[in-house]
Amino acid sequence: MAEVVDIRARVLAANEQAAAKLRDQFRAGAALVLNLISSPGSGKTTLLEATVRALGGRLRLAGIEGDIATERDADRLRALGIPAVQILTGGACHLDARQVRKVMDEAHFPAFDVLFIENVGNLICPTSYDLGEDFKVALLSVAEGDDKPFKYPAIFARAAVTVITKADLLPHVTFDLDAVRGQVAALNPGGRLLVTSAKTGEGIATWCALIEERLATKREAEA
Amino acid sequence: MHELSIAEEIYRASRAAVAGHGAGRLECVTVAVGELAAIEPDLLKFAWQALTEGGPDVGSTLEVEWHAAHQFCVACDADKPRSDGTWLRLCPDCGRPLNVTGGMELDLLHVTFLPDGHEGAGEGSDDG
Helix, strand or coil: CCEEEEEEEECCHHHHHHHHHHHHHHHHCCCEEEEEECCCCCCHHHHHHHHHHHHCCCCCEEEEEEECCCCHHHHHHHCCCCCEEEEECCCCCCCCHHHHHHHHHHCCCCCCCEEEEECCCCCCHHHHCCCCCCEEEEEEEHHHCCCHHHHCHHHHHHCCEEEEECHHHHHHCCCCHHHHHHHHHHHCCCCEEEECCCCCCCCHHHHHHHHHHHHHHHHHHHC | CHHHHHHHHHHHHHHHHCHHHCCEEEEEEEEEEECCCCCCHHHHHHHHHHHHCCCCCCCCEEEEEEECCEEEECCCCEEECCCCCCCCCECCCCCCECEEEECCCEEEEEEEEEECCCCCCHHHHHHC
């Protein structure tokens, strides 16, 4: 006779438990954690470089970089003087909370105020995996086209902040910024949208102010 | 790719759930998938087949219980269905933001397990 075993648990329960432990750990350290998600080449690492240059003097920053192969991204952050660890997924299309826990257990980061977790370049799979972050950030470069929020709705619906990158290219590409604002607002009525260019510096101060504001809010809530 | 990693989680959790039941094989695993979970049932079933191929649970099936999105509009005081092909969180009638109250499910519900040496489990071993 076959036995029926009742389970009734979230499929991603193991990931969610690991994420909850991370969240406790980050709360205990009074640190803000961002999970950056975008397609490959939209400028996640470049935005982080600009962020480190702007905020590095005021806040202690750290980075975890997810990629299928190469240490390039972590090298770029380390070159700016912040501690960074590369997670090589070897083919997997997203980071999961267990990988991040392993880094937190083994990397011995010095204390940090803000941790940036740069996910594997992919607009789909990373969306389902909680990494213990305070919020997700979706990046969309103007060269990718202005229909992407509606085409990849899950990430734009779940990211608290959408950052438009490479705004310096706007004169050269067909990209209807207002249409994108409308799409993001429809998918995610409570979300913020920022327009940036790491090249010209446009919007970087606003982005950094948002990070400082969220960090202050988190610390006040815990105090 | 995404569905394969989800199928791996389902497999791991299913096997863990029957760990105390002795040797045997999984016959059927049932999961609940919500319309807003960003999971395609057909791809998930295909991933399950690929994953169990060549292992002790080859031939087991993955059943998907589909849960439609539930979105409530406070202004209209009514549930609003998701319009086809979009993820808009705005009421199709009044344009105000909707409260999503269901459709995010991704749950492992139950597993049917066939212990070795019981009726029905013998056929496979006779062949081998």
